[in-house]
Amino acid sequence: MALIVQKFGGTSVANPEKIRNVARRVMKKAAAGNKMVVVLSAMAGETNRFVDLATQMQKIPDLREMDVLLSSGEQVTVALFAMAVKNEGQDAISLLGDQVKVTTDRMHAKARIMEIDGDLINHHLDQGRIVVVAGFQGVTEDGDITTLGRGGSDTTAVALAAALQADQCEIFTDVDGVYTTDPNICVKARKIDRISYDEMLELASLGAKVLDIRSVGLAKRFKVPVHVRSSFTETEGTWVVEEDNTMESMLVSGVAYNKNEATITVSRVPDTPGIASKLFTPVSDAGIVVDMIIQNTRAGDLTDMTFTVPRADYERAMKIVNEVAAEIKAESVKGSQDIAKVSIVGVGMRNHSGIATTMFNVLAREGINIHMISTSEIKVSCVIAEKYTELAVRALHDAFEMDKDNLPVEEK
Amino acid sequence: MALIVQKFGGTSVANPEKIRNVARRVMKKAAAGNKMVVVLSAMAGETNRFVDLATQMQKIPDLREMDVLLSSGEQVTVALFAMAVKNEGQDAISLLGDQVKVTTDRMHAKARIMEIDGDLINHHLDQGRIVVVAGFQGVTEDGDITTLGRGGSDTTAVALAAALQADQCEIFTDVDGVYTTDPNICVKARKIDRISYDEMLELASLGAKVLDIRSVGLAKRFKVPVHVRSSFTETEGTWVVEEDNTMESMLVSGVAYNKNEATITVSRVPDTPGIASKLFTPVSDAGIVVDMIIQNTRAGDLTDMTFTVPRADYERAMKIVNEVAAEIKAESVKGSQDIAKVSIVGVGMRNHSGIATTMFNVLAREGINIHMISTSEIKVSCVIAEKYTELAVRALHDAFEMDKDNLPVEEK
Numbered sequence: 001m002a003l004i005v006q007k008f009g010g011t012s013v014a015n016p017e018k019i020r021n022v023a024r025r026v027m028k029k030a031a032a033g034n035k036m037v038v039v040l041s042a043m044a045g046e047t048n049r050f051v052d053l054a055t056q057m058q059k060i061p062d063l064r065e066m067d068v069l070l071s072s073g074e075q076v077t078v079a080l081f082a083m084a085v086k087n088e089g090q091d092a093i094s095l096l097g098d099q100v101k102v103t104t105d106r107m108h109a110k111a112r113i114m115e116i117d118g119d120l121i122n123h124h125l126d127q128g129r130i131v132v133v134a135g136f137q138g139v140t141e142d143g144d145i146t147t148l149g150r151g152g153s154d155t156t157a158v159a160l161a162a163a164l165q166a167d168q169c170e171i172f173t174d175v176d177g178v179y180t181t182d183p184n185i186c187v188k189a190r191k192i193d194r195i196s197y198d199e200m201l202e203l204a205s206l207g208a209k210v211l212d213i214r215s216v217g218l219a220k221r222f223k224v225p226v227h228v229r230s231s232f233t234e235t236e237g238t239w240v241v242e243e244d245n246t247m248e249s250m251l252v253s254g255v256a257y258n259k260n261e262a263t264i265t266v267s268r269v270p271d272t273p274g275i276a277s278k279l280f281t282p283v284s285d286a287g288i289v290v291d292m293i294i295q296n297t298r299a300g301d302l303t304d305m306t307f308t309v310p311r312a313d314y315e316r317a318m319k320i321v322n323e324v325a326a327e328i329k330a331e332s333v334k335g336s337q338d339i340a341k342v343s344i345v346g347v348g349m350r351n352h353s354g355i356a357t358t359m360f361n362v363l364a365r366e367g368i369n370i371h372m373i374s375t376s377e378i379k380v381s382c383v384i385a386e387k388y389t390e391l392a393v394r395a396l397h398d399a400f401e402m403d404k405d406n407l408p409v410e411e412k
Numbered sequence: 413m414a415l416i417v418q419k420f421g422g423t424s425v426a427n428p429e430k431i432r433n434v435a436r437r438v439m440k441k442a443a444a445g446n447k448m449v450v451v452l453s454a455m456a457g458e459t460n461r462f463v464d465l466a467t468q469m470q471k472i473p474d475l476r477e478m479d480v481l482l483s484s485g486e487q488v489t490v491a492l493f494a495m496a497v498k499n500e501g502q503d504a505i506s507l508l509g510d511q512v513k514v515t516t517d518r519m520h521a522k523a524r525i526m527e528i529d530g531d532l533i534n535h536h537l538d539q540g541r542i543v544v545v546a547g548f549q550g551v552t553e554d555g556d557i558t559t560l561g562r563g564g565s566d567t568t569a570v571a572l573a574a575a576l577q578a579d580q581c582e583i584f585t586d587v588d589g590v591y592t593t594d595p596n597i598c599v600k601a602r603k604i605d606r607i608s609y610d611e612m613l614e615l616a617s618l619g620a621k622v623l624d625i626r627s628v629g630l631a632k633r634f635k636v637p638v639h640v641r642s643s644f645t646e647t648e649g650t651w652v653v654e655e656d657n658t659m660e661s662m663l664v665s666g667v668a669y670n671k672n673e674a675t676i677t678v679s680r681v682p683d684t685p686g687i688a689s690k691l692f693t694p695v696s697d698a699g700i701v702v703d704m705i706i707q708n709t710r711a712g713d714l715t716d717m718t719f720t721v722p723r724a725d726y727e728r729a730m731k732i733v734n735e736v737a738a739e740i741k742a743e744s745v746k747g748s749q750d751i752a753k754v755s756i757v758g759v760g761m762r763n764h765s766g767i768a769t770t771m772f773n774v775l776a777r778e779g780i781n782i783h784m785i786s787t788s789e790i791k792v793s794c795v796i797a798e799k800y801t802e803l804a805v806r807a808l809h810d811a812f813e814m815d816k817d818n819l820p821v822e823e824k
Contacts, residue, residue: 016465016468016469019469020469050488053428053488053492054491054492054495056428057428057431057432057492057493057495057496057499058495058496058498058499059499061495062494062495062498064505065491065492065494065495065498065506066491066495068487068490068491068494068506068508069487069488069491069492071487072484072485072487072488072491073484075480075481075483075484075487076462076465076481076484078480079466079477079478079480079481079484080465080466080469080477080481081469082474082477082480083466083469083470083473083474083477083478084469084470086470086474086477087469087470087471093476094477094480096480096557098510099555099556143511144511145508
């Protein structure tokens with residue numbers, strides 16, 4: 001008998017019919033002798049409705065009250081789900097974040113889980129009940145409701161799986177797993193059977209939005225095997241697990257791309273200590289997240305700084321940077337929103353040299369100019385002109401033969 | 413500086429615009445130096461939406477889960493309300509039933525409040541905040557969410573006023589107070605300025621649905637002055653308060669009617685000990701609430717029993733009664749759904765004789781036959797044919813001169 005945590009997102013519970021289908025799926029697994037904990041999001045569309053109501057009340061809605069408002073969404077789905085299970089004769093009980101005691105810090109709208117109490121859930125599981133937990137929500141030590149931010153229900157599921165020492169954590173979504181790249185732009189994209197936590201972290205942060213990055217970090221920390229799969233089929237999805245030998249046999253596991261960034265270049269900055277701090281402190285104070293930063297030394301104690309910011313923050317960032325540039329007597333500030341970041345990710349890179357070079361060669365062969373390069377142990381990212389994104393992704397996917405299956409350990 | 417509890421129902425907070433209006437009204441009172449606690453219901457229509465969703469999930473929705481579902485409605489309104497207040501620069505905080513600690517028994521869907529903790533509310537009031545409390549909901553000692561049933565937000569407001577020793581409790585509704593009778597059928601109906609708890613209890617139970625009967629009982633027990641008034645005007649409404657001399661000067665305070673009952677008569681029942689118990693136990697076991705019971709002795713150890721049941725339960729009740737009648741060898745069972753109960757209520761009756769007789773005379777003069785009579789210290793009720801309801805109400809209103817204002821004490 002296994003203890004399984006299953007998470008279903010908003011589209012999987014968008015209406016009574018879908019909730020009933022999901023309930024039946026969970027009940028089948030329970031009937032097979034497993035202890036089942038289900039984590040649910042709000043019905044698709046509800047969050048937008050709440051945001052719309054809130055902005056009608058207050059220009060910038062109060063974060064504490066926004067959390068009270070938003071958390072009512074999951075409250076609705078868990079109650080309906082428990083009813084659906086009971087209607088078919090099995091026992092179930094719904095629990096909210098504060099009832100489970102998903103204790104978080106006080107950062108409303110993006111709270112972090114500090115502790116989860118598994119006692120109440122275990123008690124109900126022992127009584128033979130399917131336990132239905134409201135995802136995305138927690139409670140501070142003072143009893144205030146918090147929410148965990150985007151992808152919060154994934155985090156709830158993985159954190160619960162860790163706290164309950166569950167055998168597996170299944171994340172049901174509207175895609176059937178993690179792909180080597182976006183199937184919409186590369187027909188050869190292949191579903192990955194197994195991927196390491198580290199690779200998934202890079203892919204998630206690079207824009208493959210299947211699984212929230214925080215939940216991957218959490219899964220890695222507590223060694224929770226996560227199974228990402230489709231809520232509409234019975235097909236196996238992708239297992240996100242600890243790194244093993246089979247993974248290393250692949251040079252590159254996936255190609256990710258991100259079109260939501262913009263670059264800003266500050267030219268001929270005096271290359272003196274503290275200059276980077278002067279430039280980036282006001283940007284970060286404005287809540288703008290800087291991703292890549294490249295600094296090239298020029299002759300004569302001058303340097304060029306290029307960095308990327310979310311495209312949505314581009315105008316604000318340019319305004320701030322122009323002010324600082326004048327202050328530090330930089331020659332010019334230029335920016336571009338027509339860029340994309342293309343990245344290859346794979347734990348295999350650790351043991352193979354020349355992978356970055358291959359990437360550069362592939363892009364060069366296609367006539368794609370590289371504006372910025374950034375590398376990590378298991379990733380190489382290049383900033384290119386946005387219009388070449390699809391071409392680059394397909395060329396890299398081909399070059400690294402990602403359409404071919406993982407080699408099994410035995411054949412190695 | 414007074415501490416005031418104000419309750420607004422679902423129609424008063426039906427949309428963002430209305431919530432904003434109510435918020436402004438409360439803020440004005442707060443700006444005048446009062447400590448304000450606001451109790452809100454769910455937005456009008458939400459409860460129906462939830463009931464509809466629930467019945468799609470489970471034929472008879474589980475009561476515990478129904479409470480989880482329903483209580484999310486007030487959660488939405490209190491959050492939006494707090495935002496509306498904050499948007500105009502005053503401070504506010506929303507609190508749910510479990511956060512306040514509105515502790516109830518475990519009777520889901522109709523829980524009774526056992527205890528209210530005023531500490532958290534007082535803390536926030538002392539910080540100068542408007543405290544916005546979700547009505548209708550409570551929490552068991554085990555942490556399960558409960559709801560208080562129909563009119564539950566009124567009960568929350570009065571219970572909070574009692575717990576906080578508030579100076580007043582204002583119930584805002586879509587009518588501007590308690591009337592001597594239904595203005596829709598009697599143009600001379602007059603708004604009552606002050607009415608005693610006991611009279612209000614009789615009027616509420618007789619169908620004047622302005623104020624939930626449980627909240628009146630609670631207000632009486634804790635001597636909470638309740639002000640029932642319109643949320644759409646600034647006019648004074650009706651104060652429900654302890655009985656005083658001015659009230660006794662009125663013979664009758666109001667005429668109520670109820671068209672939702674039916675009568676059942678069991679004829680020629682053997683008049684032996686235990687016969688009433690035999691008849692009514694199965695009816696009450698079926699959850700059917702019997703209101704009036706009349707027993708007339710006949711000659712020869714036989715008796716006739718007549719009683720009223722809610723019209724919605726009439727068919728079920730007839731079935732049960734027919735079975736029992738056969739068993740106890742009663743001669744016949746007859747019933748009627750075309751009846752109405754008309755009642756006059758007034759604490760003045762305590763000190764005046766002949767009021768019941770006047771009522772019978774008035775009805776006789778109009779040619780209205782009385783089927784059943786039931787009296788209490790401050791009430792006389794007659795069951796008549798339904799078609800005469802409006803005629804009876806108008807005739808009684810005229811006869812007891814209810815269109816004339818309460819006599820002030822000085823003129824007595």
